[in-house]
Amino acid sequence: MSVAKKNIKKYFLEQALTQVKVDEYLAYKFHSVGYSKVELQKTPMGTRVIIYAERSGAIIGRRGQTIKQITKVLEEWFGIPNPQVTVVKVEEPELDARVMAFRLANALQRGFHFRRAAYTTLRRIMGAGAIGAQVKVSGKLRGERARFEKYIAGKVYKSGNQVVRLTDRAIAHVLLKVGVEGVEVIISKKSEEERPDDEVRIKSPEEVNEIVQKIREEMQQTQPEAPTLEETVEQSGGETQ
Incomplete structure (x- = not known):
């Protein structure tokens, strides 16, 4: 090199x-x-x-x-x-994983119960129009042993190209009296430019009629016009009976 x-x-x-x-x-x-x-x-x-x-x-x-x-x-x-x-x-803080992770960490630091704070975070994310969300809280939640609890709503992508295109993930930590607790927020969101590959949407009757009309116009443009009787006779060199 x-x-x-x-x-x-x-x-x-x-x-x-x-x-x-x-x-x-x-x-x-x-x-x-x-x-x-x-x-x-x-x-x-x-x-x-x-x-x-x-x-x-x-x-x-x-x-x-x-x-x-x-x-x-x-x-x-x-x-x-x-x-x-x-x-x-x-513009949309409820769809920003890092903003919501910091909100959840601040709520835990102010003394809110972890389960209540997690469900509140989950509801706000889904209320903002997310496809799905996952909130994970880990640490000494209740008792001496560390553990974690995970809460999921909607559809959360964990693999594939949609993780890169549609998923936002963030981690935050907060120091409490019992020790350090960690929070993880994963948000699956869509926009006008980026939509999930597995999304199925039924078209409205107006959209269907518009597509059918467009196909008919294309067929009329590509199909040759049928020859008249006189043109057929001239091409064959004969006479009609």
């Missing part, structure tokens, strides 16, 4: 590692305000940092003070040149 290829490989590894570190820092600092993810984009003027969160105003801060602190940390701690921070509000 040449030196240039090694340098390119090292560069991309360093960029990926930096993004992971920034994501962990922002998740630790803003998990209570619905932090979702961060994107780092290189520009000629520096680095564009896009933060996605449910409560974007809490990350911006009063008069932009929090944004200024984040910019300083990104530049000094993580070595990001000239970071330009932008905060984007998550």
Whole structure:
């Protein structure tokens, strides 16, 4: 392997590692305000940092003070040149697995019973239009021994291409008096562009009539017109009786 290829490989590894570190820092600092993810984009003027969160105003801060602190940390701690921070509000937080995982972890930290908090999270996800959802809570739930409980609603994809296209998964941890508890949220969702391969939908009569009409028009365009009697006689060179 040449030196240039090694340098390119090292560069991309360093960029990926930096993004992971920034994501962990922002998740630790803003998990209570619905932090979702961060994107780092290189520009000629520096680095564009896009933060996605449910409560974007809490990350911006009063008069932009929090944004200024984040910019300083990104530049000094993580070595990001000239970071330009932008905060984007998550439009559908109930369909974002990380936002819901942090919500569930915060509910457990406030003292809610794990089963009640899990079912509440599940209902909100399904109420937002998800195909299915799974909530898993693990730790010392009741007693000295650690265990887990899993709650499922709808259809949750665990394998195949639909996991990549339609499934969102997130994990969060919370420190309680009995020890550390972990939560896992998996959401199967669909959009106008991405639909499940196993989805079956019966077309309406209007849609069926439209398809039939389209087929008839195509058949009329492709079928040659029947020759008239005079044309048939001319082609055969005979006379009609």
